[in-house]
Structure formats: structure tokens, C-alpha cells
Amino acid sequence: MSADAIYEAMSTLRAVRRVKPDPIDEAVLQRVLQAAAWAPSGGNVQPWRVMLVLDEHKRQALGDLYRPQWAKYSVGARKNLARLEGEALAKQERMLAAADHLGEHLGSAPAILVFCFNPNHMAITDANLPRPSVVGGGSVYPAVQNAMLACRAENLGCTLTTLLCFVEDDVKQLLEIPEDWYTCAVMPIGYSVGKGHGPISRRPVPKLAFRDTWGNGFTPG
């Protein structure tokens, strides 16, 4: 197996927010969904499902739900611009312009994935801790990440949003999601209008990974 191909996909998986309406071959979609299906989950229970929304009416309805959520959320994002200058400011402005485009056009992506989960099928080991619980996500987001890496490998643009959780009941009604299943990620996908996936900006390893003691940034010996 070539580790290089895997690292190339990971290191160029950036958010693609402007995609063409051109349809995606269903064999390609099958490979993306198969990648998600391969992901590990707690006890191998796979307590997640994914809706592949292709129907135009339902995609536009998701877009209509997303538009006001992004409009509301972006107010805070714009306020943060005041703290930036130079290239950092320009970069953030480009990101916001693309995110505004997505805010208006999410429903025009040719396919939208809506990841769902059932907490009754999860052993949520941090459920009773006095801080926000995240462990349930450990049995869904590995599948989401596999799907994103598969999109990258197939040259399909994609990005992830969790803003539709604010209107989860409406999303559930639209897609006929059962009462005991909930939504945790929405991923519009399509072929990129621009350059698509490419260089990403991330913190260096020693700022994220510590050797044995907190703050002791890892560099290989």
C-alpha cells in the first residue's frame, strides 16, 4: 500500500464551498458511501446512517433551511474580521465569500449527505461527566472523515457543516428520519468551480502533539 497517496489526500482535503450543479456518477457516489461504511465505530455497532439527498426539491429545501442559519452565524464570523489584518484578513475574507456563496447555494450541490446517529445504540462513556459530551461523535465522525477523504480521492469537492442542527426537526421531517435518529453533519458535494482541493493551513505538529507531558511539543528524536 502506498502511504504517500493517503497522506496526499489528507494534506489537500480543504473545504470546497463552490461546486457545479453537474450530476455525479452513481458509481462514484457508491465508492464514497462504501468508504464511510468501512469506518470503525464503538463495538462495531455502526450507530449511524447517511441520507444521500439527490432529489432536487429536497436539496432546495435543505438549502432554504441553511440560508438563514448561515446568515445568522456569519454575523459573528464577520465581527472577528476586525481583529485581523494583511494576508490573514484577506484569507478570512475569501473564506467568508465562499461560505456566503454556500449559504445561498447549498441546495444547488448535486448531492448532499446528511449523517444521522442513534444515541440508543451508543455507549457514551462521557455522558455523565460535568463537561460537554463528545464521545458519541466517535462512532459517526470517522465515517464522515472517510467520506470526505473518498471525495478528495475522487476529485469531488466537499465541505462539512453542522449548522442545520439548529433546525434538526425540520430536516428530520423533510427526510422522514425516525424519531430516535438525529442529525450531526451535512456535506454538500460536487465538482469544484475553482481549483478545488489543495493546500491547507494547519498548526504544526509540535503545537498539537505533546510528548508525555502537556505542552512538551513533539519533534522526532
Next chain:
Amino acid sequence: MSADAIYEAMSTLRAVRRVKPDPIDEAVLQRVLQAAAWAPSGGNVQPWRVMLVLDEHKRQALGDLYRPQWAKYSVGARKNLARLEGEALAKQERMLAAADHLGEHLGSAPAILVFCFNPNHMAITDANLPRPSVVGGGSVYPAVQNAMLACRAENLGCTLTTLLCFVEDDVKQLLEIPEDWYTCAVMPIGYSVGKGHGPISRRPVPKLAFRDTWGNGFTPG
């Protein structure tokens, strides 16, 4: 980019619970950590850190914390055996035997990753919904999955456990994790004693992915 290499890694990433104590080259560890660092997160904030535990005393201390947690948890897993028979029973018994081995020997893995997160740096869009929250996990578990895929690509065995959340305060004290950071995944890694990564057992795509309406299993047209 070869999509095949990526799909091969995903489709053979099974839990490896018996690893040799042999040390891992730090250049290999660096690549695994870099893979994690490339993962996307909400707003690109990267609200996670990972402790790379190499120190023998600290690894054994993690093992000592894990042993009683697995012993307690495995009681329920063993009760479920009564429902199984034939190959399904044999398979589950093999899994439990490997998990019991890990329960005794987690601290003997040459490296243990402990993923941490800070909820103050996350926009948890499902925090106020009347169901368990998982969205915070969306900014950590993609990094965890990248690390697992990198282990697979490097022929390093790995598995994920969240049981140490039950003794989070002890883990935080051991590793000097600050008050406002918490733990969400522990991953012992090392070279496999047995065959290591290989075939996995997952539901087929049409059981997990639905086209437009819940329950309408996807098959490519």
C-alpha cells in the same frame, strides 16, 4: 493520486489489540501525528491536542487505570454472548479474548495516544437539543481517524477505546492536562503480534445509506 491505496487502507483498518513492546521509530510517529494534524475541524480552530505517551511509567499507569474499567465493561459484553451461536459466537469470543489481552496489557504498547479537546474552543451546534450532543466530536474524531488510517498505512496496529473517560480526572492528573481540556479517545499503538490489520466486517452500503427517503437503501443506478 491513487484512490485504490486509500480504499485499501480504509477497508483493512481493523482493531489490533495485541501489539509487541518493540519501540516505534519517531519518524513514523511523526507521520502519524502529521496525519492527525491535517484533519479538518469546525472553523479550522483545531480544538484538540494529542498526548503521545512514551514514558514507561506513564504508560503502565494508563494500563493500571484501564484494567478495572475493561473488567467492569466486559461483564456486559460477555452476557451478550448468550444470544450468539456458531461462527458469530466464535468471532465474538476471539474479539473478547483479544480485548481481555488489551485489558491486561494496554500499558505495554510502546506508544499510547490520548486525544484531548477544549469545548470552549468549539461551536457545539447541538448543545441545547433534547438529546445527547455529539457535534463537539466533529472537531476531534476526524483527527483520530486520520491517525488510525496513518497507522494502517505504516503497518502499525492500533485500536480505539473511550473507556478511560470513566476515570478522566486520573488521566488528566497523570499527564498534567489543564483544567479546561478533556479526554475523548485513547489509542495504544504498536507492531502487531498476529496478522494485524486485515478484513473487516461491516454492514453493506444499502443498510447504511438511504436515497432521499429514510430506509430507501442506496444502490447505484
